[in-house]
Amino acid sequence: MSVKPSACGGKNRRKRGVRCMGLWKIIAAAARSSPLFVSLLMAAGLCDLLFSYLTSLSFQYLLDRALLPRSGEALAIIVGALILLGTLNVAAGLAGDYAGARLGTRLLLDYRLRLFKHMQLQSKRFYDRFGIGDLLARYSDDIPALQAAVLQTFRGLFLSAAGALIGLSILLTMEWRLTLAALVGALVLFLPYRLLKKRSMTLNGSYLLELERFNGMLDENIKAFPVIRAFNLRGRMLARVEEVLGTMARIGASRNFVAANMTRLPYLAMSILTAVILAYGGWLTFDGWLTIGEFIAFNSVFATAGQSVFGVTAALPYYLTARTSLERLRQALDWQPEVDEQGERELPPIRSLLSLRAVTFAYEPGTPALKSITVDIPLRGCTSIVGPSGSGKSTVLQLLLRFADPQDGCVAYDGHDVREVRYDSLLRQTAVVFQDSVLLHGTIRDNIAVGKPDATDAEIEAAARAAGVHETIAGLRDGYATIVRNYGDNLSGGQRQRIALARALVREPGVLFLDEATSALDPDTERAVSETILSLGRSRPIVSVTHRLAYAAQSDFILVLDRGTLAEQGTHEQLLAQDGLYRRMWDKQQGFVLTPGGAGAQVEPERLGRLPFFRGIERTALERLAALFVAEPFAPGATVVEQGDSGDKFYLIARGKVDVFVAAAAAGGSRRKVATLEDGDHFGEIALMAHIPRTATVVTATSCLLLSLSYDHFHPLLEQYPAIRKTLESSLESRMRGRES
Numbered sequence: 001m002s003v004k005p006s007a008c009g010g011k012n013r014r015k016r017g018v019r020c021m022g023l024w025k026i027i028a029a030a031a032r033s034s035p036l037f038v039s040l041l042m043a044a045g046l047c048d049l050l051f052s053y054l055t056s057l058s059f060q061y062l063l064d065r066a067l068l069p070r071s072g073e074a075l076a077i078i079v080g081a082l083i084l085l086g087t088l089n090v091a092a093g094l095a096g097d098y099a100g101a102r103l104g105t106r107l108l109l110d111y112r113l114r115l116f117k118h119m120q121l122q123s124k125r126f127y128d129r130f131g132i133g134d135l136l137a138r139y140s141d142d143i144p145a146l147q148a149a150v151l152q153t154f155r156g157l158f159l160s161a162a163g164a165l166i167g168l169s170i171l172l173t174m175e176w177r178l179t180l181a182a183l184v185g186a187l188v189l190f191l192p193y194r195l196l197k198k199r200s201m202t203l204n205g206s207y208l209l210e211l212e213r214f215n216g217m218l219d220e221n222i223k224a225f226p227v228i229r230a231f232n233l234r235g236r237m238l239a240r241v242e243e244v245l246g247t248m249a250r251i252g253a254s255r256n257f258v259a260a261n262m263t264r265l266p267y268l269a270m271s272i273l274t275a276v277i278l279a280y281g282g283w284l285t286f287d288g289w290l291t292i293g294e295f296i297a298f299n300s301v302f303a304t305a306g307q308s309v310f311g312v313t314a315a316l317p318y319y320l321t322a323r324t325s326l327e328r329l330r331q332a333l334d335w336q337p338e339v340d341e342q343g344e345r346e347l348p349p350i351r352s353l354l355s356l357r358a359v360t361f362a363y364e365p366g367t368p369a370l371k372s373i374t375v376d377i378p379l380r381g382c383t384s385i386v387g388p389s390g391s392g393k394s395t396v397l398q399l400l401l402r403f404a405d406p407q408d409g410c411v412a413y414d415g416h417d418v419r420e421v422r423y424d425s426l427l428r429q430t431a432v433v434f435q436d437s438v439l440l441h442g443t444i445r446d447n448i449a450v451g452k453p454d455a456t457d458a459e460i461e462a463a464a465r466a467a468g469v470h471e472t473i474a475g476l477r478d479g480y481a482t483i484v485r486n487y488g489d490n491l492s493g494g495q496r497q498r499i500a501l502a503r504a505l506v507r508e509p510g511v512l513f514l515d516e517a518t519s520a521l522d523p524d525t526e527r528a529v530s531e532t533i534l535s536l537g538r539s540r541p542i543v544s545v546t547h548r549l550a551y552a553a554q555s556d557f558i559l560v561l562d563r564g565t566l567a568e569q570g571t572h573e574q575l576l577a578q579d580g581l582y583r584r585m586w587d588k589q590q591g592f593v594l595t596p597g598g599a600g601a602q603v604e605p606e607r608l609g610r611l612p613f614f615r616g617i618e619r620t621a622l623e624r625l626a627a628l629f630v631a632e633p634f635a636p637g638a639t640v641v642e643q644g645d646s647g648d649k650f651y652l653i654a655r656g657k658v659d660v661f662v663a664a665a666a667a668g669g670s671r672r673k674v675a676t677l678e679d680g681d682h683f684g685e686i687a688l689m690a691h692i693p694r695t696a697t698v699v700t701a702t703s704c705l706l707l708s709l710s711y712d713h714f715h716p717l718l719e720q721y722p723a724i725r726k727t728l729e730s731s732l733e734s735r736m737r738g739r740e741s
């Protein structure tokens with residue numbers, strides 16, 4: 001079948017994303033989008049302001065027109081007017097409260113939705129940068145801080161500023177000398193804000209960083225609960241949480257105190273100012289420049305105007321908090337999505353070929369995971385992508401699924417550049433099963449229907465049958481209505497993977513991708529699920545990333561990657577015959593005999609004989625050696641050996657994957673991952689010769705079955721077979737020399 005040559009036409013396209021506005025633009029946008037609520041809010045505030053001033057001014061009339069002339073009629077009019085206006089003011093206040101509540105919740109809703117939509121456009125790099133703790137803090141603290149600042153603007157700042165201006169105008173008409181004195185004094189009210197602004201912003205930022213750390217720890221404690229229990233890490237976790245909460249409490253107390261100072265200290269200035277106004281006003285009254293009523297009214301209006309100025313100063317801390325929060329929201333909202341979903345053409349039904357054309361892709365600038373790689377993946381039966389750890393297998397899959405786009409080159413389906421077609425039309429024709437399938441909260445039926453929301457019961461059942469899980473589901477008390485809890489924790493690993501497979505199959509994808517879909521399962525379950533998958537390959541193309549070559553060997557076509565390039569390709573037999581990387585990987589994984597269920601394993605003597613430091617050792621010695629190995633299962637995240645500890649065991653990885661870390665030279669420096677080892681690899685052989693400190697820390701990345709040989713078991717054998725000592729010493733010596741050079 002001829003296929004259109006792929007045209008890499010989707011480069012340099014405009015990136016899409018949500019850009020974050022400045023604070024004043026946000027306030028203006030809120031006013032534009034909710035004019036009714038903003039008007040109501042401000043009108044209610046204005047009513048309150050007018051009522052306060054009218055009440056203050058009423059003292060002049062009360063004294064000069066009612067009390068001093070003893071006029072009952074005037075008194076009744078003034079009191080009646082005040083009651084009427086007070087009632088109207090309460091009604092306006094209620095309307096304002098309602099408008100404020102609606103405006104506030106709308107702002108929260110808008111910004112939370114906006115951030116959520118933005119997150120949905122993102123790829124892994126975004127989630128690597130912003131952990132769950134960071135994002136939660138943005139939802140729970142930063143967005144409400146913005147909301148508070150916007151509400152404060154309409155409810156406090158504008159009205160207070162207006163109130164202060166109205167007050168000053170009234171005061172000017174009453175007594176200009178006193179007003180000028182008050183105006184000069186009012187400037188002092190802003191002094192605390194000027195002095196404390198910087199400190200307040202620093203404290204806000206530090207507090208939110210600690211909050212992020214705390215949220216992250218909560219997340220870790222929930223997700224890693226079994227590991228924390230099993231390894232008795234509760235004390236350590238508690239100490240870390242105590243430390244963070246303690247820091248948060250310290251910073252929080254300073255932050256709140258500084259914020260309180262900014263509103264409290266203006267009171268001191270206000271008290272002094274009031275005393276000056278009283279003394280100066282009293283002197284003006286003694287001299288006959290003011291009547292007693294005017295003097296009382298002036299003071300009352302002055303107090304109201306003072307409250308308005310307070311309103312302005314009280315709003316300022318909200319802006320400081322909001323500025324810090326806005327900066328943090330900006331970091332997330334201005335993050336450009338890596339994948340531009342603007343393609344407009346529908347992807348025609350996938351038929352025959354997936355290709356990567358001169359693709360270069362780097363997670364970190366300067367360290368490409370794929371280097372100008374060109375690969376054709378025929379859509380026939382099962383294709384496996386294999387290669388050493390870190391060779392770029394999963395990255396190829398990520399690009400095929402468009403979790404990211406390459407920096408150079410293009411990815412094409414039947415010649416159609418994926419950037420040129422509608423993203424949803426690509427997703428509709430593909431399905432994927434990952435290593436640790438996460439199921440969603442809901443019934444098993446719901447979980448399978450995730451792949452095709454309008455699937456009928458018959459389609460759901462057919463998919464479950466194809467995935468080999470129908471009988472299991474039917475055997476559950478609630479069948480397909482069984483609730484899946486906690487991402488699938490109430491199901492076995494095999495059941496979860498099969499349900500995930502059914503979820504993928506129900507959409508009848510044009511191509512089914514598998515990313516190490518069976519490697520976390522125990523050997524028996526892995527074999528069974530792999531058989532199901534291989535049989536599915538007869539009816540639909542499957543592209544599978546795996547490091548387990550026993551599975552890859554059964555596929556129709558194999559691509560071998562090495563350090564981001566395509567090293568070899570062909571069938572299992574062809575690749576073995578090539579005697580290259582695939583052959584070496586194959587040999588490495590051979591020679592382990594797993595017990596049923598996978599809890600135990602043995603290594604075959606021939607396999608030991610292929611290790612560089614046991615090469616050439618006689619068969620009987622290898623047999624004795626093989627019998628000394630002990631199977632040790634490890635949970636994910638367990639430390640197998642710690643750098644600096646005295647070594648006493650050599651390890652062979654029968655199944656699983658471990659990460660090797662080396663601590664940075666500087667004291668207290670963080671550790672650096674230097675390698676990943678997997679099935680068939682070994683580590684710690686120096687411990688067989690001497691108890692010297694370990695040169696690295698080894699931590700399990702998945703559940704692992706390791707075979708260990710201890711120094712104490714090994715040494716008696718050396719007495720019997722001195723040739724082993726010689727071989728081992730010379731092999732290790734040459735290795736150490738290799739390391740030094």
Ligand SMILES: Nc1ncnc2c1ncn2[C@@H]1O[C@H](COP(=O)(O)OP(=O)(O)OP(=O)(O)O)[C@@H](O)[C@H]1O
Binds near residue numbers: 363387392394396
């Ligand atoms: N999110 C990431 N950020 C930075 N580097 C990454 C990221 N994911 C992968 N890499 C790096 O890209 C390279 C290729 O990784 P990839 O996961 O594709 O390899 P792989 O062959 O699938 O390895 P494995 O079998 O261990 O999963 C590795 O060097 C890896 O460290």
